[in-house]
Amino acid sequence: MDKPVRHILGLSGGKDSTALAIYMRDRVPEMEYFFCDTGAELPDTYEYLAKLEVYLGKKIVRLSADRTFDHWLKVYRGTLPSPQMRWCTKVLKIEPLEKWIGNDKAVSYVGLRADEASRKGYMSTKKNMMSVFPFIDDGLELRDIEDLLAESGLGKPSYYEWRSRSGCYFCFYQRKQEWISLSEKHPDLFKNAIHYESKLDHKETASKNPYTWSHGESLTELLNRKHEIKRYEEKKESHLLVDILEADNDDNEDFCAACHL
Ligand code: SF4
Incomplete structure (x- = not known):
């Protein structure tokens, strides 16, 4: 049968x-x-x-x-x-x-x-x-x-x-503001994510387009820009968005049905 x-x-x-x-x-x-x-x-x-x-x-x-x-x-x-x-x-x-x-x-x-x-x-x-x-x-x-x-x-x-999607704590679909929130809500997990980046090939990270978790910069660099990123988010929320931080415009509508529904 x-x-x-x-x-x-x-x-x-x-x-x-x-x-x-x-x-x-x-x-x-x-x-x-x-x-x-x-x-x-x-x-x-x-x-x-x-x-x-x-x-x-x-x-x-x-x-x-x-x-x-x-x-x-x-x-x-x-x-x-x-x-x-x-x-x-x-x-x-x-x-x-x-x-x-x-x-x-x-x-x-x-x-x-x-x-x-x-x-x-x-x-x-x-x-x-x-x-x-x-x-x-x-x-x-x-x-x-x-x-x-x-x-x-x-x-x-x-x-x-503080985050718009389900999935791994280090998911690369996170927006920059969400990485900042991860660093505040789960500092241990944020540190782990930094640890993975620190193992990247040195020559690669030194190149113009390194494969870091967040587009165009390492998590340490991103965290150093914490206030800038927060200001940008506040502007977005108050509908006064001016395109002042092009690199932060990282809303990614791509997703994964296995991870993000
Ligand atoms: S795409 Fe899915 S499996 Fe990959 S890091 Fe994001 S949540 Fe995890």
């Missing part, structure tokens, strides 16, 4: 995938929830997932790669992952998921919203896994997602107070 089709929903620790889990809980009772743990997650994420497990009444399966980030960093010759070379998602998120599914047929529920349907995510392309997008199909937008979270009592993860 054929194995039944599996129904899976990947949680990133972010608001959209969490809202989708809430939305689907009673619609697909056999749903398997999973979280790809990179080993570099924020403590806030683990706390949030623990609360979600209580709400769902089910364990969220933790998937980890066989090898750590540090191992893969060596394999990639010390080149930090970046939007252009996103090896971290491949080895720490996609491959553990594909191993867990094996050859089983699976329907993967993805939390892309109707108001961002044109965005592209980075997902598995395995033929036995079919992705579905319930929020897009049912026309649910950001406001609906926020309602789902509020009505469940879970609310948003606490890191949304």
Whole structure:
């Protein structure tokens, strides 16, 4: 007899995938929830997932790669992952998921919203896994997602107070202001991120375009510009944006469906 089709929903620790889990809980009772743990997650994420497990009444399966980030960093010759070379998602998120599914047929529920349907995510392309997008199909937008979270009592993860995306503490998709916030909220993790940069090839860091975590400068340089960056953010918030700090205009609409939903 054929194995039944599996129904899976990947949680990133972010608001959209969490809202989708809430939305689907009673619609697909056999749903398997999973979280790809990179080993570099924020403590806030683990706390949030623990609360979600209580709400769902089910364990969220933790998937980890066989090898750590540090191992893969060596394999990639010390080149930090970046939007252009996103090896971290491949080895720490996609491959553990594909191993867990094996050859089983699976329907993967993805939390892309109707108001961002044109965005592209980075997902598995395995033929036995079919992705579905319930929020897009049912026309649910950001406001609906926020309602789902509020009505469940879970609310948003606490890191949304200072960071706009889920994912690794050293995620290169962070905006410069978010790096500053990381240095204030989790100084130990910020130090770790600096440590990774300090291992970069010396000649490379001395070049004009070094592969640092944040575009165009090291974290130490970024921290030295803390007040400048904060001033820029305040201007943005007060809608008086003048293009005075071009290098800070680092809003990156690219994202990763495995990490940032
Ligand atoms: S959260 Fe960022 S650093 Fe972590 S795996 Fe995803 S893209 Fe890579």
